[in-house]
Amino acid sequence: MFVDLRFNALKMLEMLRDKRIMFIGDSIQRGMFESMVCLVQSVIADGGDHTIKRVPPRKIFRIEEFNTSIEYYWAPFMVESISDHATNHTVMKRLVKLDSVENHRKLWQGVDILVFESYVWWMHKPFINATNWEWEGGIDGNCFNETQPVEGPYWGTGSNLEIMSILKDVIEKLKVNVRLLNITQLSEYRKDGHTSVYGERRGKLLTKEERSEPKTYADCIHWCLPGVPDTWNQLLYAILLQDYRNH
Numbered sequence: 001m002f003v004d005l006r007f008n009a010l011k012m013l014e015m016l017r018d019k020r021i022m023f024i025g026d027s028i029q030r031g032m033f034e035s036m037v038c039l040v041q042s043v044i045a046d047g048g049d050h051t052i053k054r055v056p057p058r059k060i061f062r063i064e065e066f067n068t069s070i071e072y073y074w075a076p077f078m079v080e081s082i083s084d085h086a087t088n089h090t091v092m093k094r095l096v097k098l099d100s101v102e103n104h105r106k107l108w109q110g111v112d113i114l115v116f117e118s119y120v121w122w123m124h125k126p127f128i129n130a131t132n133w134e135w136e137g138g139i140d141g142n143c144f145n146e147t148q149p150v151e152g153p154y155w156g157t158g159s160n161l162e163i164m165s166i167l168k169d170v171i172e173k174l175k176v177n178v179r180l181l182n183i184t185q186l187s188e189y190r191k192d193g194h195t196s197v198y199g200e201r202r203g204k205l206l207t208k209e210e211r212s213e214p215k216t217y218a219d220c221i222h223w224c225l226p227g228v229p230d231t232w233n234q235l236l237y238a239i240l241l242q243d244y245r246n247h
């Protein structure tokens with residue numbers, strides 16, 4: 001039977017009725033959370049009972065009419081680390097506690113759908129080499145003023161296929177049902193999709209002066225909304241829909 005897998009906000013909320021979904025990870029994951037909040041806006045009543053609450057390390061979007069919570073949980077490495085404080089955390093020096101999620105676990109418990117992501121795991125130093133050299137050119141050699149995706153075939157060297165396949169093997173051996181949402185390749189193409197000089201730095205929009213220095217200030221890591229994170233959520237939707245129909 002034909003199943004329409006295209007994102008449908010009402011269907012999404014029906015699937016999430018009486019449920020909690022939590023996006024766990026770093027600031028990239030916050031973008032996915034924000035995208036989901038935006039994607040469902042079109043079908044929740046104006047002036048209805050919905051709120052975003054900041055309860056560090058969480059942000060909680062409640063939609064009363066569906067008894068649904070869409071949540072974000074700051075845990076940049078997923079395991080415990082010295083960067084777990086929601087606002088006061090270090091980027092320059094990272095220490096992780098590899099074998100423990102004990103502190104986080106308490107707040108993950110009881111959540112119906114957990115979505116994990118960690119970009120910072122793949123960073124080698126505070127300075128991020130945003131694969132500019134692979135993008136060939138662009139003004140200032142970064143994502144600033146880029147308007148077209150990378151033309152394939154292309155695989156970013158920052159995305160290690162060997163580690164990815166280890167991850168896949170590990171996930172397949174788990175007793176709990178965990179799926180890998182493989183969004184790496186589709187995202188890597190999108191050098192045009194980053195916030196560039198139009199985003200925030202430490203919670204503040206860039207100043208006019210900073211914006212005029214894209215070489216220093218362009219953010220080629222985070223994503224614009226609407227944009228690439230919506231695609232991640234559309235794929236997540238398709239997976240959830242298949243589960244939903246099978247139960």
Ligand SMILES: *[C@@H]1O[C@H](CO)[C@@H](O)[C@H](O)[C@H]1NC(C)=O
Pocket residue numbers: 018019020067
């Ligand atoms: C709302 O959802 C929670 C589970 O997330 C459930 O325990 C509770 O009974 C629901 N409330 C109502 C009024 O249905």
Ligand SMILES: *[C@@H]1O[C@H](CO)[C@@H](O)[C@H](O)[C@H]1NC(C)=O
Pocket residue numbers: 088
């Ligand atoms: C931030 O964390 C550091 C290290 O834990 C601490 O020394 C400092 O006082 C904290 N700053 C604020 C504003 O809480």
Ligand SMILES: *[C@@H]1O[C@H](CO)[C@@H](O)[C@H](O)[C@H]1NC(C)=O
Pocket residue numbers: 129131132133
């Ligand atoms: C980024 O990484 C590439 C490949 O390792 C290297 O050739 C290039 O010099 C690096 N750029 C910077 C600014 O470090």
Ligand SMILES: *[C@@H]1O[C@H](CO)[C@@H](O)[C@H](O)[C@H]1NC(C)=O
Pocket residue numbers: 139145
């Ligand atoms: C952005 O690129 C276009 C050409 O693609 C160019 O005309 C424009 O001047 C550039 N803008 C800036 C601010 O550099």
Ligand SMILES: *[C@@H]1O[C@H](CO)[C@@H](O)[C@H](O)[C@H]1NC(C)=O
Pocket residue numbers: 161164165168180182184185186
């Ligand atoms: C993820 O997708 C890429 C192609 O887009 C593929 O090369 C890679 O093997 C996939 N990884 C896993 C773990 O399936």
